[in-house]
Amino acid sequence: MNAATVRWILMGYVLLVFLFILAPILTLVAFSFNVDRFPALPWGGFSLAWYEAVFADETVSTGFRNTMIVAVTTAVVATFIGFATAYVDYRYQFTGKRAYLALASLPPTVPVVILGIANLSFMAAIGLSGTLTAVILGHVVIAAPYAMALIRIRLADLDPAIEPAAWNLGATPWATMGQVIVPFCKPAILSSLAITAAVSFDEFMIAWFVSGIHETLPVRILAMLQGQVSPRINAVGSLVFLVTVALVVVAQIAVFSWRRKRPLAGGGDG
Amino acid sequence: MDVTPPKRSRPRIDRFAVFWASPSLVWQVAFFVAPLVVLVWMTFWRVKNFKLEQDFIPDNWIRIFSSGFFYDAFLYTFWMALVAAVLITLIAFPAAYALAFIASPRTRTLAIVALITPFFTSYLVRIYSWQIILAEKGIINGVLGLAGISPVNIIGTSTATMVGYVTLALPLVLLIQLFSLSMVDKRLVEAAYNLGCGPLKTVFKVVVPSARVGLVIGGTFAFLFAFGDYVSPLFLGGSKPPTLSILITDQVKSGNNWPRAAVVAVVMVITLMATLTVMSAVAYRRRGGAR
Numbered sequence: 001m002n003a004a005t006v007r008w009i010l011m012g013y014v015l016l017v018f019l020f021i022l023a024p025i026l027t028l029v030a031f032s033f034n035v036d037r038f039p040a041l042p043w044g045g046f047s048l049a050w051y052e053a054v055f056a057d058e059t060v061s062t063g064f065r066n067t068m069i070v071a072v073t074t075a076v077v078a079t080f081i082g083f084a085t086a087y088v089d090y091r092y093q094f095t096g097k098r099a100y101l102a103l104a105s106l107p108p109t110v111p112v113v114i115l116g117i118a119n120l121s122f123m124a125a126i127g128l129s130g131t132l133t134a135v136i137l138g139h140v141v142i143a144a145p146y147a148m149a150l151i152r153i154r155l156a157d158l159d160p161a162i163e164p165a166a167w168n169l170g171a172t173p174w175a176t177m178g179q180v181i182v183p184f185c186k187p188a189i190l191s192s193l194a195i196t197a198a199v200s201f202d203e204f205m206i207a208w209f210v211s212g213i214h215e216t217l218p219v220r221i222l223a224m225l226q227g228q229v230s231p232r233i234n235a236v237g238s239l240v241f242l243v244t245v246a247l248v249v250v251a252q253i254a255v256f257s258w259r260r261k262r263p264l265a266g267g268g269d270g
Numbered sequence: 271m272d273v274t275p276p277k278r279s280r281p282r283i284d285r286f287a288v289f290w291a292s293p294s295l296v297w298q299v300a301f302f303v304a305p306l307v308v309l310v311w312m313t314f315w316r317v318k319n320f321k322l323e324q325d326f327i328p329d330n331w332i333r334i335f336s337s338g339f340f341y342d343a344f345l346y347t348f349w350m351a352l353v354a355a356v357l358i359t360l361i362a363f364p365a366a367y368a369l370a371f372i373a374s375p376r377t378r379t380l381a382i383v384a385l386i387t388p389f390f391t392s393y394l395v396r397i398y399s400w401q402i403i404l405a406e407k408g409i410i411n412g413v414l415g416l417a418g419i420s421p422v423n424i425i426g427t428s429t430a431t432m433v434g435y436v437t438l439a440l441p442l443v444l445l446i447q448l449f450s451l452s453m454v455d456k457r458l459v460e461a462a463y464n465l466g467c468g469p470l471k472t473v474f475k476v477v478v479p480s481a482r483v484g485l486v487i488g489g490t491f492a493f494l495f496a497f498g499d500y501v502s503p504l505f506l507g508g509s510k511p512p513t514l515s516i517l518i519t520d521q522v523k524s525g526n527n528w529p530r531a532a533v534v535a536v537v538m539v540i541t542l543m544a545t546l547t548v549m550s551a552v553a554y555r556r557r558g559g560a561r
Contacts, residue, residue: 006469010368014381017365021388021441024399027409031402039402041412085294092287104294107302111498111542113515114535115305121312121528122305141302144294173286198390205500209522218394225398225505234402237395244391252383 025241032234039231050235060236063220067201070132070216074139074200079192081140082147087181089148090155091163105145115142116209123210130212138206143196150195150251154188154258155181191254198247201240306539312532322528330529340517340534347497347513348541350428354435354496355489358443361436362488366447367477370454382448385441397434397501404430404506426508434502439495443488450484451477486553493545498538514538 032051036044054060085104089097107115115138123134158181166176182189204218211219217240224233316325334340369381388396403409404424411421424430454477462472478485500515509516514534521531 003469007368007372010364010372014365014368014373017361017440017444018381018384020436021384023403024396024437025388027403028395028399038407040405040407041409041416081293081297084290084292088287088291088294092291100291100295103298103303107298109494109542109546110306111494111515111538113498113500113518114309114538115302117518117522117528117531117535118305118309119301120522121532122301122308125308137301140297144297148294173284195390202390202392202394204394221394221398225394229401233395233398237392237398241392241395245387248387248390252386 028234028241029238031231032238034231034234037231038229039234050231051239053232054235054239057232059215059220060217063215063217066132066211066214067217070135070139070207071197071200073136074143075193075197077136078140078143078196078200079147079151079189081144082149082192082196083151083185083189085144085148086151086155087177089152090158090160104148107141108145112142112203112205116205119206120209129210130214132211132214134210135207135214135216138210139200139203142203142206143199146195146199147192150192150255151185151188154185157258158184187254187258191251194247194251194254198244198251201244201247309532310536312529313536315529317527317529320526330533334530334533334537339512343512343514343517344537346511347515350431350435350503350513351493351497354432354439355493357432358436358439358492359447359485359489362440362444362447363485366444366451367473369444369448370451371456371459378448382445385445385448389441389445393438394501396437397505400430400433400437401425401505404433425506426510428507431503431507434506435492435496435499438499438502439492442495443492446484446488446491447481450481450487453484454480483553486549490546490549490553493549494542497542497545 030043031039033046033048034044035047035049085101089101094100119134119138120129123129123131123137128134128137162180163176166180167173171179202218204216204222207216208219208222215223217236221233221236221240224230224236313330314326314328316323316327316329369378373381401408405411406421406423406425408425410424414421424433458476458480459472462476463469467475498515499513500519503509503513504516507513512520514537518531518534518538521527521534525531
């Protein structure tokens with residue numbers, strides 16, 4: 001086997017891996033348009049009936065509204081917390097910084113089922129059980145680390161001497177924050193808003209444990225999954241997928257826009 | 271790092287610094303650490319007449335640890351997560367290698383986008399989709415039927431659960447491996463070739479050791495995800511046998527016994543912490559022996 005053959009085999013393998021990753025997504029969308037009640041081959045014919053059923057379903061629209069409230073609030077709060085933490089990491093040295101950052105980045109490594117039951121008892125204890133507020137509190141915990149990571153990566157491109165220079169010229173720390181740091185971080189803030197919204201939009205375990213009767217959309221889907229197989233799940237799943245993909249793509253476009261401009265970074269607001 | 275003098279003119283701790291440092295600290299202590307503390311505390315409560323009562327009794331621990339189904343579930347969950355970690359690492363490595371050393375920068379960028387996207391999108395829905403593919407009258411059996419092959423029974427088995435674990439963790443593991451492989455010094459690889467080291471030998475003697483940290487971290491994340499997952503073992507594995515996360519949700523949702531669910535959750539946390547400790551020791555261990 002010569003080197004070229006090996007290359008082709010390896011790239012073919014990469015294609016297979018991506019096919020595996022994409023297979024469930026393609027199947028999902030394809031069968032959301034299939035007229036048959038049970039998703040199976042051969043294909044029965046094109047239909048929008050399942051989407052109509054989903055749009056007529058009140059539990060779905062209520063779930064969607066709840067999810068939007070939770071996702072938007074989570075995105076704003078988590079991005080603020082993430083920004084603050086990333087800035088502290090960028091600007092300050094202090095004892096206990098490692099522990100501080102570990103605490104700030106640890107939550108996504110804890111299985112959501114554990115966070116779910118932990119939140120269940122905790123929210124019951126503070127009287128928030130069964131509210132959307134409880135869902136938001138839990139979602140910010142797991143979303144903020146992603147915001148921190150994204151904004152920290154952006155700050156790594158900002159010359160640490162710029163801020164002190166502004167201070168020495170008489171600008172207050174608050175003015176420097178508003179006129180230098182925040183504008184510089186804008187693309188990262190945008191992408192972090194999108195990613196944290198996507199994390200919240202998809203999260204079903206914490207929401208399932210604490211939301212009570214205020215189901216979010218993923219919790220509704222979970223309930224549908226526990227019932228009968230129905231292409232309605234494909235339809236609502238495709239819609240959810242569309243929203244989250246849109247959010248993640250927005251996030252990535254923002255990131256790539258600044259990565260491309262990178263040579264300018266460090267020389268002011270590029 | 272740069273020529274400018276360090277900024278000593280500012281006091282280290284001021285209101286400005288406290289303002290930016292506190293949100294994460296306050297939030298994570300209040301809504302991450304505190305719930306986990308309550309979780310541990312709750313393992314000592316009692317359930318009386320279907321009502322939760324604060325107490326300090328070891329009964330829940332004794333009850334869980336004296337029941338056979340708990341050990342079965344623990345061993346099964348641990349074993350499946352271990353298999354998932356090894357399997358996903360092995361599946362990801364050739365692809366990560368190809369993307370790092372063979373693919374063009376354009377393909378690599380495209381691949382990274384294609385890997386980040388599923389990590390953040392609709393795991394629940396993707397597992398449902400695997401259900402359609404793997405079901406008794408699903409797509410795979412439909413295709414096999416057209417080819418005249420008798421149907422295979424995948425759904426409701428550990429194999430199906432494993433498909434779900436791979437779906438869950440493969441994108442992230444691939445990304446981590448790709449990242450650590452792109453850090454490998456290419457001159458080292460070339461030097462090995464020039465000194466007459468064969469391609470396979472180069473991979474195992476040069477590339478793998480250089481990317482060890484990434485390989486171990488990737489595998490650890492795969493273990494972590496599989497160990498805590500609820501969706502795949504339920505909807506693909508048919509909860510036969512149940513995993514620890516299924517035990518937890520069953521105790522809460524149908525058994526209404528929060529303290530016992532909390533015991534299982536605490537055991538899971540301890541297991542994961544132990545695994546993380548061991549794996550980070552493996553990842554960052556100094557390479558001993560001959561050099």
